[in-house]
Structures are given as structure tokens and as C-alpha cells.
Amino acid sequence: MIECWRWYGAYDTISLPEIAQTGATGIVHALHEVPYGEVWTSDAIAARRGEIAKAGFDWTVAESLPIHESIKRGDGNLSTLFANYRQSMANLAANGIRTICYNFMPLLDWTRTDLTAPLARGGTCLRFDQARMAAFEIHMLGRARAEDDYSHEVRNRAAIWFQQSNEADREALLHAIMSGLPGAFDRYDIAGLRGALERYDGIDRATLRANYKRFLDEVIPTAEELGMVFCVHPDDPPRDILGLPRIVSDADDIAWILSAVDSPANGLTLCSGSLGANPANDVPAIAKRFAKSIRFAHLRNVRKDPDGSFEEAAHLDGDTDMVALIRVLVAEEARRQEANESFAQIPMRPDHGHDLLSDLERDNFPGYPLIGRMRGLAELRGVTRALQQVQTHG
Structure with a gap:
């Protein structure tokens, strides 16, 4: 596997020379400063x-080329957004970047409470x-029917936490x-989040799937022409959040996605x-x-x-x-490799590490520390090398 490292560019407190010391050879990166929907x-x-190349790395995977919320909602005439997306794809391909990781999670990316x-x-x-x-x-958002999504015991603990919390806790x-959203855009306060959720009123699982199918129909033929591969990232967590449907959460969802547009360019992270x-x-x-x-792997454990x-x-x-x-x-x-296929090596990166040792003293992007991920990469490297030896020599 190609050992990679996610780097956030100007938003990252970890430098490329520091990453070089981890042993990774590939960088996973996105132009986080570009607003969603622009080229x-x-x-x-x-x-x-x-x-990236000057520091001794290859920009191996674009993660993520983000999908505008209007595409997920299916709002109106989307021709400009799709055209911009395809142009970004062409520009990546022209610069030798042919693997694109993306997700189709409505509104929020990965979600954590701590x-x-x-x-x-x-x-x-x-x-x-x-x-x-x-x-x-x-208690904070006041989402209608939110109580229905939680057990009686969880609701009781939630009420106790809220009663005992102060403004700083909230x-x-x-x-x-909000911290799962990379880059500088689409952060919400409570009022802003309520407004964003209102724009998803009436969008159920079937509607979101239809909008996703439209996206695949718009971009996968272009990916084929450009010699690129797309790899969808599963939902995180793999369940409905904030009353919004999530449709990349299990094997049945993955099977539907891969069959929606049957193409080697339509793949999985x-x-x-x-x-x-x-x-x-x-x-x-x-x-x-x-x-x-599988065109890309994020290796972590929960x-x-x-x-x-x-x-x-x-x-x-x-x-x-x-x-x-x-x-x-x-x-x-x-x-x-035996079949002499394209994209034979799978890019891999150690995902979400623990904050350890000097990580605790620097302002890392949440989930992306230096020491914790380096520990993970070393462990994963050891397992991989051992299994490769078994694969080769029996």
C-alpha cells in the first residue's frame, strides 16, 4: 500500500518536513480555502x-473535492455546479492527481461530541x-421529534447533562x-444550523439517493474520460444525524452506490x-x-x-x-498486480490518532495529531509488511 498522510496546508500546524519523518510518501490534500462549488x-x-513535491512527496489523493449542499438537496438548476465540479476534476487530472475521495453526508462531515x-x-x-x-x-437545537431518535435512558442522561452544563460547556x-468540517467555510451557530436544516425539509432517504444518483451520472463519465477514480467515504457516524438521512452506512448502501453507475471509476474509500x-x-x-x-483506505479503529x-x-x-x-x-x-491492473496499489492513511505526548501542547486539527498518527502508521506498517511477507513467501 502507498503510505499517505492527510495534510491541511495553511490550516495545519504540522509541517511537510515533520511529516517526512513519519516515513509516509504520499500526501492526501484538498484546496480547503476554495469555497464549495467553485473551481x-x-x-x-x-x-x-x-x-508538496518540493518537500519530497507525491500528492496522491484529493480529499475531498467537496460537493455543494445544493447538489445534495437537488436544488434547482445545478448545471453550473456540475460544470465547475467537472472542471476541477479535469484540472486535477491535468496535474497528475487521479484519485478523488468525497462524501455525500448532508450538511455535516464527521461528527463528534468530545x-x-x-x-x-x-x-x-x-x-x-x-x-x-x-x-x-x-435541549440546545430544539429539533422537532429529536426525542424519537433516542432511548428513554439516553434522554434522561441528556437532560441531566444539560441541566448541569454551563454556557462554556454548551x-x-x-x-x-462543527469541528469535522475542514477549511474555513460552513461553520454554524445554533441559529445558522436551524436554518440550514430547514433547507433539508422533505428530503428523505429516497430523495437523497436520487440526488446522489444524479451526481454520479454527472461525474463518473468524466472520470472515465480522464482516467480517474472516485471513492466515496462512508458516513461518520454511520447513522442518521440531526434528522438527516445518511445513505453510505453499511454493505447494502455500498452495493447500491456501486451498482447505481457500474464503472471502475465508481469506487469506495x-x-x-x-x-x-x-x-x-x-x-x-x-x-x-x-x-x-476499494481505491483508498482510511485505517483506524473505534x-x-x-x-x-x-x-x-x-x-x-x-x-x-x-x-x-x-x-x-x-x-x-x-x-x-498479477492482473496488471491500473491503480494496483491502494493509498492508505492512518486516520484519527490519539493526541499523545507533545501533541497535547500544539493546536492540531482535531483528530489529526502528529505523534498519535505516527504511532498508528508505524503499527499499520508493521502489520502490512508482515502480511506481505506471508503473501510472497507463504
Whole structure:
């Protein structure tokens, strides 16, 4: 696998020379400063790619080329947005970047309620707490029918948390929930979030699927022409959030997406943490079923609680058998190489690490510390090398 590292450019406190010391060779990056729906110009891409190359890396994956909310909602005449998206694709391809990771999550990207949950042996991690999410939806946001999405026990704990919280606690919760949005755009306060949710009124699972199918119809033929691959990122968490449907949460969803437009360019980002947060998902089994469509891998682990809460575990701990998962990816790479296929190597990056040691003293982008991800990359590298040896020598 191609060992990669997600880098946020000007928004990142971690420098490219520091990343070089981790051993990663590929950079996963996006032009986060460009507002959603506008074109990523060839000049801007070339300049960023040159900066990355000067530091000794390849810009391996564009993550993400974001999809405007109007496309997800299916608002009106979308011809300009689709044309801009296809132009950005062409500009990436012209600069040698041929793998695009994206998601189709309505309104919010990955969602957590705690950015610095303490770990037993020191350090912190990201956490999604079901009771705090319920407190946010029911008591802070006041979303209609939010109570229906939570158990009686969770609602009770949510009420207690809200009663005991102060304004700073509530601001911290809002900040955590908004922190999954990269770049400088689309942050919401409570009033702004209510307004954004209103624009999704009447959009159910079937409607969102229809809008997603339209997006694929608009971009996958262009991807084929450009020799690119698209890889959808699963929902995080893999469940409806804020009353909005999520449609990339399990094996059935993935099967629908890949069959909606049957093309090698229509692929999957295998995110073990996102899929692993759903108790019904067997992540190694999902990887094996859709192995031929995996174009990118995010490797991380989560530990789930019975009430639906979960937190980031160490990369080789948690509820997903990471060795079994990497075994699937190593076998798929070997199959592709034997068949002399394009995109034979799977780009991989260690996702969401713990904040450890000096990470605790720097203002990292939430979930993307230096030491924690370097630890994860080293562990994943060791497993991968061992399995590759077994694959080669038996």
C-alpha cells in the first residue's frame, strides 16, 4: 500500500518536513480555502502540488473535492455546479492527481461530541457520546421529534447533562460538532444550523439517493474520460444525524452506490472507523466483498458502547480486527498486480490518532495529531509488511 498522510496546508500546524519523518510518501490534500462549488484552478493545484513535491512527496489523493449542499438537496438548476465540479476534476487530472475521495453526508462531515476525551494511560481521543448528542439536539437545537431518535435512558442522561452544563460547556459541544468540517467555510451557530436544516425539509432517504444518483451520472463519465477514480467515504457516524438521512452506512448502501453507475471509476474509500461504528458492520467482510472497488483506505479503529456511543481506539485495538482487514487489502493488491491492473496499489492513511505526548501542547486539527498518527502508521506498517511477507513467501 502507498503510505499517505492527510495534510491541511495553511490550516495545519504540522509541517511537510515533520511529516517526512513519519516515513509516509504520499500526501492526501484538498484546496480547503476554495469555497464549495467553485473551481479548483489548474494554477492553484499546480502550485500546491509543487509545494508538496518540493518537500519530497507525491500528492496522491484529493480529499475531498467537496460537493455543494445544493447538489445534495437537488436544488434547482445545478448545471453550473456540475460544470465547475467537472472542471476541477479535469484540472486535477491535468496535474497528475487521479484519485478523488468525497462524501455525500448532508450538511455535516464527521461528527463528534468530545475532541479531548481522556485516555486511561494518558492522552486524549475523539469521542461521540450519545447522551451529549441528544442534549444538543433536544435541549440546545430544539429539533422537532429529536426525542424519537433516542432511548428513554439516553434522554434522561441528556437532560441531566444539560441541566448541569454551563454556557462554556454548551459552546464546547457546539464547537466539537462543527469541528469535522475542514477549511474555513460552513461553520454554524445554533441559529445558522436551524436554518440550514430547514433547507433539508422533505428530503428523505429516497430523495437523497436520487440526488446522489444524479451526481454520479454527472461525474463518473468524466472520470472515465480522464482516467480517474472516485471513492466515496462512508458516513461518520454511520447513522442518521440531526434528522438527516445518511445513505453510505453499511454493505447494502455500498452495493447500491456501486451498482447505481457500474464503472471502475465508481469506487469506495474503505474507512474502517466509520463503518466500524455501526455494530452491524463486519468491516473485514465488507472489505472482502467490495475489494475490487476499494481505491483508498482510511485505517483506524473505534471502541463502541452499548448505548451507541463510541470513541477512537488505538489503531490495532478497538472492535475491528485490523490484521484481518489489512490481510484483505494486501491480497487485493497482489491480485491487481498479477492482473496488471491500473491503480494496483491502494493509498492508505492512518486516520484519527490519539493526541499523545507533545501533541497535547500544539493546536492540531482535531483528530489529526502528529505523534498519535505516527504511532498508528508505524503499527499499520508493521502489520502490512508482515502480511506481505506471508503473501510472497507463504
